[in-house]
Amino acid sequence: MRLDGKVAVVTAASKGLGKGIAKRFAQEGAKLVIASRSEEAIQAAAEEIRSLTGTDVTALTVDVSKLEDIQKLIETVQTVHGTVDILVNNAGGPPAGTFLDFDDEAWQKAFDLNLMSVVRVTRGLLPLMMKKQAGRIINITSSGVKQPVPNLILSNSIRAAVNGLTKTLSQELAPYGILVNNLAPGRIDTDRVRELDRITADKAGITMEQAKENWTKQIPAGRYGTVEEFANAALFLASDESSYITGQIYVVDGGMVKGY
Numbered sequence: 001m002r003l004d005g006k007v008a009v010v011t012a013a014s015k016g017l018g019k020g021i022a023k024r025f026a027q028e029g030a031k032l033v034i035a036s037r038s039e040e041a042i043q044a045a046a047e048e049i050r051s052l053t054g055t056d057v058t059a060l061t062v063d064v065s066k067l068e069d070i071q072k073l074i075e076t077v078q079t080v081h082g083t084v085d086i087l088v089n090n091a092g093g094p095p096a097g098t099f100l101d102f103d104d105e106a107w108q109k110a111f112d113l114n115l116m117s118v119v120r121v122t123r124g125l126l127p128l129m130m131k132k133q134a135g136r137i138i139n140i141t142s143s144g145v146k147q148p149v150p151n152l153i154l155s156n157s158i159r160a161a162v163n164g165l166t167k168t169l170s171q172e173l174a175p176y177g178i179l180v181n182n183l184a185p186g187r188i189d190t191d192r193v194r195e196l197d198r199i200t201a202d203k204a205g206i207t208m209e210q211a212k213e214n215w216t217k218q219i220p221a222g223r224y225g226t227v228e229e230f231a232n233a234a235l236f237l238a239s240d241e242s243s244y245i246t247g248q249i250y251v252v253d254g255g256m257v258k259g260y
Ligand SMILES: NC(=O)c1ccc[n+]([C@@H]2O[C@H](COP(=O)([O-])OP(=O)(O)OC[C@H]3O[C@@H](n4cnc5c(N)ncnc54)[C@H](OP(=O)(O)O)[C@@H]3O)[C@@H](O)[C@H]2O)c1
Pocket: 011, 012, 013, 014, 015, 016, 017, 018, 035, 036, 037, 038, 039, 041, 042, 062, 063, 064, 065, 090, 091, 092, 093, 094, 113, 140, 141, 142, 143, 184, 185, 186, 187, 188, 189, 190, 191, 192, 193
């Protein structure tokens, strides 16, 4: 039990990567606070994790792009546990598209969803970590921070800012025993990636299977990753085994990104 007794907060955890990480942490003994926008979906995820692991799961409805919702999350963590050991900052992905597809409002929404959510949740929970002089912050970004993904200009741009935030925070927080890293998925088989494949297929006039096949050709491992494989990387960053690692970008992509 590598996270025995630890308290972990995972946002955007009703399905996909967030839920996979929450489940993996629970299997290793962590108590959870999980959140997403859909009450029904987040309660169902909580129930699934409880029945699988018997762990203590608090589930709440939070839109991470909204400050007032984040305040509710922070208050709940303070009231229920009074502490936090691990924070996974996850959110939905911004819409697909190219430069001329987006106006100021779309950029602002992506900024709130994928950068300000990380800033606000981290700021709210940091005092609890500083108090105990320990903590792990894991920000879920994208392989696009290493090699921009075509047709994802909002994601490619905003997540670069999360890199800057992570690196700077890692420098500021290491003296407090708090480690901050980014976990960047390539093509992990979730609804988000299936939806992106559908958009690519529609745009190119090909089938979804062909779109997936085209992506798979770019992955030396020859396949998309599984949520479980991704969650194992998050577990490593959350565990004592990564105690000397901070300010890094971990790309989980089966070798897809070709640069160093
Ligand atoms: N899968 C990949 O290979 C991949 C690759 C690159 C980047 N990413 C990024 O990784 C993140 C997770 O992706 P995924 O593949 O797990 O997506 P997913 O399967 O579509 O799941 C998205 C999760 O985010 C929640 N969510 C969406 N908007 C939210 C909001 N405003 N506030 C709170 N929760 C919200 C959703 O729940 P509700 O609907 O209940 O809110 C759901 O639980 C996304 O940012 C995605 O762009 C994923």
